[in-house]
Amino acid sequence: MARSILLVNGPNLNLLGTREPALYGSTTLPNVISLAQSQCDRLSITFSHIQSNHEGVLIDHIHEARSTFDAIIINPGALTHTSVALRDALLGVEIPFVEVHISNVHKREPFRHHSYLSDKAEAVICGLGVYGYEAAIEFAARCLEPKEKAQ
Ligand SMILES: O=C(O)[C@]1(O)C[C@H](CCCOc2ccccc2)[C@@H](O)[C@H](O)C1
Numbered sequence: 001m002a003r004s005i006l007l008v009n010g011p012n013l014n015l016l017g018t019r020e021p022a023l024y025g026s027t028t029l030p031n032v033i034s035l036a037q038s039q040c041d042r043l044s045i046t047f048s049h050i051q052s053n054h055e056g057v058l059i060d061h062i063h064e065a066r067s068t069f070d071a072i073i074i075n076p077g078a079l080t081h082t083s084v085a086l087r088d089a090l091l092g093v094e095i096p097f098v099e100v101h102i103s104n105v106h107k108r109e110p111f112r113h114h115s116y117l118s119d120k121a122e123a124v125i126c127g128l129g130v131y132g133y134e135a136a137i138e139f140a141a142r143c144l145e146p147k148e149k150a151q
Contacts, residue, residue, distance in 0.1 A: 002071035002096075002140040004046035007036055007133070008061065010077030011053040016102075016130075024102050027130045036133055043141045055079055059089040070146040072097040073136045080105075080115045087116045096144045098136040101126035 009029065017028030033049050040047035048069070050061045058079070065072060072095050079086050080101070090097055097117075104127030105112040118124045123139055125132040 002144040004069045005071050005073060005140055006065045006069040007049040008072060008074040009051040010079045013077055014051055025129050032130050032133055036137060039137050045141060055083060059085060062089040062093055065095060066093040069095060071140040071144045073100060075100045081111055083116055096122045098122055099124045100132045100136050102129055
């Protein structure tokens with residue numbers, strides 16, 4: 001089971017719970033983080049979180065995760081549909097990851113139907129609202145084995 005999880009949230013997710021509640025619900029990002037921290041505490045999993053509106057900042061944190069985290073749970077936001085660089089960063093660190101989307105992207109505009117990450121994700125969760133984060137943590141705890149640490 002994963003013993004340490006980094007939760008990554010991409011651009012505009014800092015607005016969660018304050019705009020577009022019909023699409024993304026009314027739970028704020030701080031509340032999502034608090035719930036995730038409590039869930040990880042119960043599972044004896046080390047937890048950390050980053051949210052940034054800047055692609056390069058997210059990439060830097062993913063690089064830094066290589067020596068620390070067994071699993072990444074990522075909601076890339078709109079970078080899902082545009083960022084080869086984010087894909088390359090995840091592939092480069094060789095940390096298993098779960099892709100989460102609050103909305104069902106497949107019921108939305110066609111440009112949201114493609115992800116640069118999904119074919120490399122251990123799992124893709126979308127349309128469950130913020131429960132998707134809880135489900136992703138549970139999946140990581142049960143099913144993601146830590147990769148052998150590089151010597
Ligand atoms: O459904 C998801 O979680 C998305 O990753 C959210 C992205 C948007 C992130 C912005 O989130 C907001 C939340 C509240 C208010 C405004 C934006 C969107 O571009 C993806 O296609 C699907």
